[in-house]
Amino acid sequence: MAIITCPGCDRDVWDGEESCPTCSYALKESTNKVNMELFVSLKKRLVLLSAVAGSCLFALLVSMVRPPDGGFGTPVIIVGLIYLATLLARVSAKKQLADLEED
Numbered sequence: 001m002a003i004i005t006c007p008g009c010d011r012d013v014w015d016g017e018e019s020c021p022t023c024s025y026a027l028k029e030s031t032n033k034v035n036m037e038l039f040v041s042l043k044k045r046l047v048l049l050s051a052v053a054g055s056c057l058f059a060l061l062v063s064m065v066r067p068p069d070g071g072f073g074t075p076v077i078i079v080g081l082i083y084l085a086t087l088l089a090r091v092s093a094k095k096q097l098a099d100l101e102e103d
Contacts, residue, residue: 002014002015003015004027006013006022006023006025007025007029007042008020008023008025009022009023009025010026012022013027015027035100038100039097039100039101042093042096042097042100043097045093046090046093046094046097047085049089049090049093051089052082052086053083053086053087053090056079056080056082056083056086057083059079060076060079060080060083063075063076063079
């Protein structure tokens with residue numbers, strides 16, 4: 001536990017307190033603000049990962065419809081691995097988001 005400064009009366013209080021013992025300022029609201037910032041950050045990460053995964057999937061589909069002259073080779077394998085990595089990252093971000101919404 002750490003000591004924080006109460007925004008209501010500028011006195012030092014433990015961060016585990018729900019409200020300031022001196023002025024009764026609700027300290028849990030500041031925790032909600034941190035959770036909201038984390039929620040927004042996770043949502044932005046999901047959008048970015050979705051865009052990367054969609055782009056990779058599009059590139060893979062195009063390469064299947066019109067394969068390169070020299071065969072599929074390394075670029076297609078790399079794009080496929082990036083696609084799989086973004087899918088795993090999306091699953092992880094969704095799990096973090098679900099855990100945050102439970103709290």
